[in-house]
Each structure stands twice: as C-alpha cells, then as structure tokens.
Amino acid sequence: MTLxxxxxxxxxxxxxxxxxxxxxxxxxxxxxxxLVVTLGAVAGCFLLMTAEFVAWVQVLVYVGSxxxxxxxALMLTRQSTGEKSAEVTGNRWLAAILGVVAAIGLGATMIAxxxxxxxxxxxxxxxxxxxxxxxxxxxxxxxxxSGVLLAALVGAIVISRSGSDR
Amino acid sequence: MRSLGRHWVYVxxxxxxxxxxxxxxxPKVDDHGFFGALAAAPSSPPPxxxxxxxxxxxPAAAQIALLAVGIGLLVQIYSTAYLxxxxxYRSYALIIVLFLxxxxxxxxxxxxxxxxxxxxxxxxxxxLLIGHEWQTGEARAGAAKAFLVTRIxxxxxxxxxxxIGETYGTYDIIGAELAAADGARSSTAIGLLVLVAVMGKSAxxxxxxxxxxxxxxPTPITALIHAATMVAAGVYLAARLFPLYADSEVVLxxxxxxxxxxxxxxxxxxxxxxxxxxxLAWSTVSQLAFMFAAIATGxxxxxxxxxxxxxxxxxxxxxxxxxxxxAVGSSALSAMGGLRDRMPTTFVTMTIGFAALAGIIPTVGxxxxxxxxxxxxxxxxxxxxxAGPVAYVLLVVALVTSFLTAAYATRLWVLAFFAPAPDGRAxxxxxxxxxxxxxxxxxxTFALSIGQPFHHGIGVLGTLVALGGVGVVLWRWHSGSALDxxxxxxxxxxxxxxxxxxxxPSAARMASRGVINVDSDAVxxxxxxxxxxxxxxxxxxxLVQSRNVQRYATVIAIGxxxxxxxxxxxx
Amino acid sequence: xxxxxPLLLAAALFGVGLxxxxxxxxxVLMLLGVELMLNAVNLNLVAxxxxxADAMHTGQVLTLFTITLAAAEIGLGLAIVLALYRxxxxxxxxxxxxxx
Numbered sequence: 001m002t003l004x005x006x007x008x009x010x011x012x013x014x015x016x017x018x019x020x021x022x023x024x025x026x027x028x029x030x031x032x033x034x035l036v037v038t039l040g041a042v043a044g045c046f047l048l049m050t051a052e053f054v055a056w057v058q059v060l061v062y063v064g065s066x067x068x069x070x071x072x073a074l075m076l077t078r079q080s081t082g083e084k085s086a087e088v089t090g091n092r093w094l095a096a097i098l099g100v101v102a103a104i105g106l107g108a109t110m111i112a113x114x115x116x117x118x119x120x121x122x123x124x125x126x127x128x129x130x131x132x133x134x135x136x137x138x139x140x141x142x143x144x145x146s147g148v149l150l151a152a153l154v155g156a157i158v159i160s161r162s163g164s165d166r
Numbered sequence: 167m168r169s170l171g172r173h174w175v176y177v178x179x180x181x182x183x184x185x186x187x188x189x190x191x192x193p194k195v196d197d198h199g200f201f202g203a204l205a206a207a208p209s210s211p212p213p214x215x216x217x218x219x220x221x222x223x224x225p226a227a228a229q230i231a232l233l234a235v236g237i238g239l240l241v242q243i244y245s246t247a248y249l250x251x252x253x254x255y256r257s258y259a260l261i262i263v264l265f266l267x268x269x270x271x272x273x274x275x276x277x278x279x280x281x282x283x284x285x286x287x288x289x290x291x292x293x294l295l296i297g298h299e300w301q302t303g304e305a306r307a308g309a310a311k312a313f314l315v316t317r318i319x320x321x322x323x324x325x326x327x328x329x330i331g332e333t334y335g336t337y338d339i340i341g342a343e344l345a346a347a348d349g350a351r352s353s354t355a356i357g358l359l360v361l362v363a364v365m366g367k368s369a370x371x372x373x374x375x376x377x378x379x380x381x382x383x384p385t386p387i388t389a390l391i392h393a394a395t396m397v398a399a400g401v402y403l404a405a406r407l408f409p410l411y412a413d414s415e416v417v418l419x420x421x422x423x424x425x426x427x428x429x430x431x432x433x434x435x436x437x438x439x440x441x442x443x444x445x446l447a448w449s450t451v452s453q454l455a456f457m458f459a460a461i462a463t464g465x466x467x468x469x470x471x472x473x474x475x476x477x478x479x480x481x482x483x484x485x486x487x488x489x490x491x492x493a494v495g496s497s498a499l500s501a502m503g504g505l506r507d508r509m510p511t512t513f514v515t516m517t518i519g520f521a522a523l524a525g526i527i528p529t530v531g532x533x534x535x536x537x538x539x540x541x542x543x544x545x546x547x548x549x550x551x552x553a554g555p556v557a558y559v560l561l562v563v564a565l566v567t568s569f570l571t572a573a574y575a576t577r578l579w580v581l582a583f584f585a586p587a588p589d590g591r592a593x594x595x596x597x598x599x600x601x602x603x604x605x606x607x608x609x610x611t612f613a614l615s616i617g618q619p620f621h622h623g624i625g626v627l628g629t630l631v632a633l634g635g636v637g638v639v640l641w642r643w644h645s646g647s648a649l650d651x652x653x654x655x656x657x658x659x660x661x662x663x664x665x666x667x668x669x670x671p672s673a674a675r676m677a678s679r680g681v682i683n684v685d686s687d688a689v690x691x692x693x694x695x696x697x698x699x700x701x702x703x704x705x706x707x708x709l710v711q712s713r714n715v716q717r718y719a720t721v722i723a724i725g726x727x728x729x730x731x732x733x734x735x736x737x
Numbered sequence: 738x739x740x741x742x743p744l745l746l747a748a749a750l751f752g753v754g755l756x757x758x759x760x761x762x763x764x765v766l767m768l769l770g771v772e773l774m775l776n777a778v779n780l781n782l783v784a785x786x787x788x789x790a791d792a793m794h795t796g797q798v799l800t801l802f803t804i805t806l807a808a809a810e811i812g813l814g815l816a817i818v819l820a821l822y823r824x825x826x827x828x829x830x831x832x833x834x835x836x837x
Contacts (some may be wrong), residue, residue, distance in 0.1 A: 005738050014748040019750055019773055021757045023757035028766065035769050042750075042776050045743060049787045054800050058779075061804050066772065066811050073765050073815040077822040088760040089831050091716055095759030098723050103752025105730065110744040117740035122790045125783075133794040134801070145802055152809035156816040716767070716830045720759050 008048045015041035024088070028074045036067050051125040173246040176259035180242040183266060184235035190274075191228035209261060221503040226470045227273040230402050233474050234273070237394035238266040239482045240603035241386045247599035248492065249384055258298055262390065265291040269395040273402055276339045278327045285323060285367070285399060292396050296383035304456035312376040319366020319373055323403075326359035330410065343409045350413050352623045357411025360404060361421055368400025368454045371428040378435075381497075385488030390442065392450040393481035401457045401473045405466035412464065415658055422463035422556050426563040429455035433570035437577065442487050443497040445578055449523065450480060452567060456538050463557055465541035472538050475530040475614060479522035482607035486516035489596040489604070490582060499578070504587025509595045514581055515604040520579045522611050524572035525632045529611050532628070533618035539564055539628055540621040565631050572635025580643050738812035751777035763827040764821065768814045775807045 015038050022034035039062045046055035055073055088095075123129065242262055249255055268291060271284030292314075297309030327337065333352040334342040346353075364370070369377035377397070381388065391397065404421075411417045432452025439445035454478045460469035487497065489512045494501045506513045522531030542564055545557035595601065712718075750773055757770025779800045786796025822828050 002738070008738060008742055012742065012749075015746060016749045016753065019753040023753055023761065023766075023770060023773070028763060031766055035772070037765055038750075038773065039776065042780060045746065045780060046783050048738070049743060049783050051783045051800070052778075053785065054783055054797050054804075057801060057804055062772070062776075066808060068764060069811060069815055070769060073818060074763075076819060077765065077828050079822040080742060089716060089762045091720055092756075092760040094720055095756045098727065098759060099752040099754075099756030100745060101727055102723075102755050103748045105727070106748035106751060107745050110741060110748060114740050116789060119740055119743075119784065119787045120740045120790070121738075123787075123789060123792075123794070125786070125794060130794055130797055130801070133798055136800050137793045141802065145805055149805060149809050152813050156812045159759070159813070160313065160819050162769050502764060713833075714831050715833070723755065723759060 004048055009043060009046070011041045011044045014038075015045070029071065032067055032070050032074060035070075036063055037069070039063050049119060050121045050123070053125050053127045053130040056127075173250055173255065173259065176256075176263070177239075177242050177246060177520060177624075179263055180182040180239050180266070183263065184239045187231050187235045187270060190683045191231045194225055194228040222404070225403065227402065227492050227520065229474055230398060230470065231270055233477045234266055234269045234394040234398070237477060237607075238262060240481070240485070240606060243391045244389075244488070244600050244603045245384070245386045247597045248386055248488055253314065254298065258295070258396040259383070261291050261294050265295070265390065265395055269399060272399050276341075278330065278337045278339060281339075281403075282323060282327060285403075286320060286349040288396055288399060289313060289320065289367075292316070292380070292391055295387040295391075296380045298384055298387065299382060302382060308376075308382045312380050314364045315373050315376040319363050322359045322362030322366070326356055326363060326407075329356050329359060332668040333412065339406065346410050350410060353411045353414040354416050355548075356407070357414045358420065359418030360407050361417060362423070364400035364404045365424060366400075366460075367403070368397045368458070369451050369457060370400075370424050370455060371431055374432070375427060376452050377451055378444055381441075381443050381447055385484055385491060385497075388447070389481045389484035389488070392447070392484060393477040397450065397454055398473055398477060401454060401461075401469060401734075404458065404461050405470050408461060408466045418462045418464070419556055421458055422560050423601065425455040425458035426560050427455075429459065429533050429567040430563055430570075433574065437570055440499055442490065442499050442500040442502065442578060442582060442680040443484075445574065446483055446487060447575065450476075452571065453480070453523075454563065456535065456567070459560055460541045462713060463542045463545035463560070465537075465544070468534070468537040468541045471618075475522070475534040475611075477527070478607055478610050478614060479519045479531050482519040482611060483523065483735070485600070485604055485607070486512050486519060489600055492596055492600070493593040497711070499581045499585075502582045502587075503585035504583070505593065508593045511595060511601045512604060515608040516582075516616060517579065518608045518611050520575045524575040524636060525568060525628060526572075527625075527629060528615055530614040531611070531616065532625075532632075533615050533620065535568065536621055536625045536628055537619065539568075540624045543624055563629070568628060568631045569635040572632040573639050576636045580639065586642075610725075621724055673692075740784060740788050743780050747777040747780040747784070750774075750780065762829050762831060764818045764830055765815070767830065768811055768818070771814075772811065773809060775788060779803055 018034045018037035020039065022031045022038060025031045025034060041057065041061070043055045043058040046058060121130075194245045242259065245255075245259065245262070249258060252258065265288060268284040268287035272281050272288065275281055275284070293309050293313040296312050299305040300309075329352055330342050331337045333356070334345045336342055336345070367375045377392075380391065383391070429452045432448045432450075432455060436445045436448035436452060439448060453472070457469040457472050457476070460466070460472060489509065490502055490505060491497045493505065493509060518529065522529035524547045525535045527533075539561065540572050542557055546561065754770045754773030754775075757773060758767050761770060762766050769770075782796040782800045784796075784801070786794060786800075791794070794809060818828055821833065826832055827833065
C-alpha cells in the first residue's frame, strides 16, 4: 500500500465520519461546520486523484461560499420555537434503511463492475489542462452554464424580493 | 241526449273502435266449435318471446270482443249523461277506451306475452277507474285493494306463461294447444298457476274481496268491469287455456271446489246486503263461479256462453242501478222503494235484468245457466272434467245457489221498486242517454236467447228451483215480514277481510323482519367490509398525500430503489 | 490506487446524504444532504476521469459544471427557504403543511 492510498483512506474515513456527524448533529451550526470538514476531505481526495484544479474549486466554491451561505441562512431562519428544529423527524428509520440500501446497492454495483482496476494518474488535471479543455472542447456548455447561473441569480433575487414586498 | 254534444268525441272514438272490432270479429263468430278450426292457425308460431301482435280470434274470443266493445259503447254513451259534468270526465272517458283496448288485446291475440300486457293494462285501468273519485278515502282504498289483489294473482299468470313456454317451447297459445293435443305435459302446474291468475282477476274465493270493495267507482265503470272486461278476462283465459290443463284431475277439482265455495258465498252475501250496488257485486262473484263450474266440468263453451249472457244482464242491472242512484242520490236499498211508477222504463228494463239473473225463461240468463247446470250434471258420470262425486256435489251446490240467486234477485227487485218509499222526495226518470242503453241491453237479453239449446230435465228442475226462490221471497213479502235479515257472520262478510287485515300484515312483518336480518347480517357485510377496506386503503394512500415534502421524497426514493432492484433482477 | 476506493467512498457519502435529505427536519439541512449527494457524484466523475485518462478531461470538466450548478441550486434553494420562512414562520418540513 502506497502512501497515497493510506492518505486517501484516512481522508475517506474523515469524510464519511464527519458527514454522519453533520447529518445527525443536534446543533444546526455544528451540522454546517461538520459539512465543511467533509467537503474539505473530499477536496483532499480530488487532489490525490490528480485533479488539482477541481480540488481548489471545491475548496473555493463549497467551503468558501456555499457553507457561508448556509450558515447565513441558518441564522436568518432561527426560530423562536426552534428547539426541536435540528432534530431528525419520525421518518428517520425509513430514511436510514433507504440510505444503507442505496449505499450497499451502489457499492455492490461498483465492486461487481470495477474490481481490480487501478488509477495510474497519467494525466494530471492542472489548471492549464482543464482550462484548455474547457475553452476548446467544452466552450459551448460552459457558455450555456453561465446563462443558467444568471437565471439562478435573477430567480433568487425575485423570490427574495417578492417575499419582502408582501 | 243534450250532453252528448259536448262529449261526442269520446263516444265517436269508442264507436269507431266498436265498428272496427265488429268488422273483424263478426265473420269469426260462426266458425265451427268453441276453438274454431285449429288448422286455420298461423303455420309456424314464433318460438321465442316476442311482442308481435299475432292477431287471432277464436269464435268465443270474437263473441267476447263484441260483447266488450258493445257494452263499452253503451257505457260511454251512458256516461255522457251520468258523469258528463265531472271535471275529470275527459281522462275517465279515455281510460275506458284504453280499458277496452286492453281487453281486446287479451282476447284478440294468440301471443301470451301480448295477452299479459293487456291483462296488466286492464289491472291498471281498473285501478284508475275505481279510484276515479279519489277525493274519498273509500275509493282510494278500494282501488289500491283491487290493484294489489289482482297483482298478486297476476304473478300466477306470469309463471304460467313461463311454464307454458318451457314445456311446449312456444309462447303462442295456438302452438301450445296444438302441441298439447298430442299429449299435454306439466298440465297440473300450468293449470294451478292459471287458476291462481283467474281467481284474482275474476274475484274467486279466496281472492274475491276486491270486487265488492270496488264499488266506490262510478257505476258505469262497475258495469264495465263486472260485465265485459276485467272479470270476463279471467273466465276467458281459463276457458282459452283449458286444453292445456284439461287432463289434470287436481286442477279441475280445485277449480270445482273454488267455484262451489264462491258461488254459495257470493249468493249468501248478496242476499243480506243493504246496498243495491254491493249486492249486485256479490252477485257477480257468485255468477262468475257458475262459469268456472262449467269450465271445471269440462265444458268451457257453456262457461263463456254464460259469461256473455251474464255480461249483458249484469251490465243492464248496474246501469239501471246507476239510474236509481242518480234519482235517489244513494245506492242504499233503504233510500229506494216505490220507484216503479216514477221510473217506468228503468223498472221494466231492470225487471228483465233481474229475471235473467234469477234464471226465468225466456231470458238468456235461463238458457246459459241451464247449459252450465247441464254440463255439471253431465260430468256426474265422470266422462269429462272432475270426478263424478265432485260433480254431483257441485250440482247440488249450484242448485242451492240458483235458489238463492232467484231469492236475492227478487228481494232486490221488491225492495227497490215496491217497498214503501221514504217520504218527501221527487224522483224523475233518468235522461235518455242513460235509459237508451238500458233498453238496448234489455232487448239483447231476449235476443241472445234465440237459438240457445234447452235441456229438458235440468231445465225444468232449474226453473222449479228459481221459481221456488222467487216464491219464498214473495210469500215473505206478502206475509209482511221484513226482507232485511242479516246474521252477523254474513253481515261481516264472514270476516275474511278481517282475517286478511290481521294475518297478511303480521306475515309480512315477520317476512320483512327476516329480510332485515339477512340484510343487516349478510348483505350489509359487503358494504361494511368494503368501507373498512377503502378506509384502510385511503389511510395508506394518505401517507403519500401528507403535505409533507419529506414523505414525498421518501416515497420517490423507495420507488427508485425498487425500480433499480427490479431492473437488476430482471436484466 | 485502486479505483474502488473513491467509488466506495462515493457510495457511502451518497447513502449518508440520502439519509440526511429524508430525515432532517430543518429545510436548510435537507439542502446540505443534497450537497453531500452531489459531492458523491463529483467523486465518481473525478475517479473515472483519472482512471480513463481522458484527453478531453470530461469527468473533471463535468465536475466543475456540477459544482457550479450546485452553487446555483443552493442559492435558489436558500432563497426559497427564506421565502417560506417569511410566509409561515417555520422551516420545519413536517410543520409547513400543518398550518395551511
């Protein structure tokens, strides 16, 4: 077992464990912070899989903005009767069963299909190579995506404004 | 005939019907024999239930059809004066036409289903006409009773038709009778069912109670029902289907017993009535039993002959009774009396009618009653119809009934025309539109007796018996004793109605209680079970309609997992 | 490195995310569960890209797209949650329907 594999396994354990804590924590803000740990660990995994650029984007976008957004949302919607708000609902046993079934099903499929395959890391996903791919082969989807982002931006503003007008 | 002017439309309608029937029926009257030539039947009768008219008249049916339209026309003319100013005269007159049409459907078809339709329409018409004065509770009760009793009996006819169809494979009377000529089958079942049907329609014991209670109907209608249509249909049917059950001893004996009981009962009750119209009604019951006696002893022709003559003189008597009622304003015998001088035409014609009822020669009533008695006597040697001893008992009963008939006819005659009149009233003869039909019928009472057979021994015996009945009453009258005697059981009409009132509701209550139990325990289990089931299902389904986004998402996830598993398993 | 490592990690994260979406009462935390599931997908994309050594870097580019879309999604989702909160003063998903 190489060092990279060892580090990957450690990161994987951290990611899954903090994800579980995030999804079961009784404190809303703790959930968000545990998610930061998870996302960071996943970013580390990206790095180990030769996807440097994606790893940095993950850290910048997710850890940097999404989680901040979430924490703001949690603070804005703090409820006076919110003691129970962080808890899980009565649906949790069914949800747990479904989650386990989904994970096992996916894992079993992966094991059945890709056992013994190795990642050799022949092409490093540097900012240069990704940027080259993005602006040659993927330029059209990239532009469309910008349109989607713009629409989401406008939509978010409209939804927020119409609520405050009332 | 002033009032004829306003109502000529209905009279003309009836007259047109009568003329059409006459053109159709008169040539058929003189075919040979009671049933005519069966060879003239349609060659291939329809094998399945159909409502094709299948018009076909046997000679007896032709006679009855002529009688029906003839009396119907006279009644219609009579009604213009009797009921012309009634606010509902129009519907009344039209229902009479419908009534006649239904009667023609019964006698003029060889299709049993068409016959059934006519039969039921007649029941409906009698209900409507008996209840014509529906503002009185009596009329409503009488109409409902007539309808219910005949309805119960109609069930017998429906079943009889079905049995005939099953047995002979045809619903055509002629086809069935041709098949029965080769060997009758199921004759006891068919006969008993037919007997039930005609017992209701022709008011035979124990289903006779509706006929006297039908008296609140307008008098012309009573004449129509008693003479030409409703009750005649029963006798006609029994005679028409006679070949289908002629070889069943059980049926003929039952019919003879019913006839014997009914004729005696009717005559006794007619003797004690204090109401002229009701007495005549009981007289009808008794006379109809005479016809059934003839059929039971194997001579349906004598039965239908007596039906014709009885139709004529009973229509005469009822229409005369209507004249008297119009004059004195009541049908009670106590209100009458002394009407001989004031109403000469009515007196003469009704005298003829009473003579025919009593069986005095030379009215037609004598000859046809003579034929009936002769048929019963002939059956005594056991060659046809019921067994010999039964026939002799029936003959004795018939003679006693003849005696009683003559007695009550005389009593009614005396009380109506000779008894001292109540004081202070002015009565006048009825208008010509009412008297005219009486004269026509009185002439017919004599005219029909032309060419009737005469049986020496029985004829003399019958005449003696009738004269005895007349004589006894006249002797009592002259010796000054009252003619009103009414032993209590007879006055209450033997309590038969009370027994019905008591037993039928209690039986119905028990039956309905049973039905309720079955319904609540067995039948309701299904709706209740389905209610529980749908409740459970809807509770289950409400989980996916919970307004809870998370539940929706869960259901979707479950669905995705299941679909994936299914796809993996089956691929 | 075996390909299975990131794939199994992705499967585990996906299961946890699914549990979060279906079990958390708070609408914002439900959105966090969605983010977890998206990250599991991203892991798969990157792992297959590295394993396949694709000249177009399809997997990594698509991961970038996914991250972008996830950002848009959570922006819109949080806007909706805020509007919901202003409307019914709660974002507990099992209580939102009650008051209507």
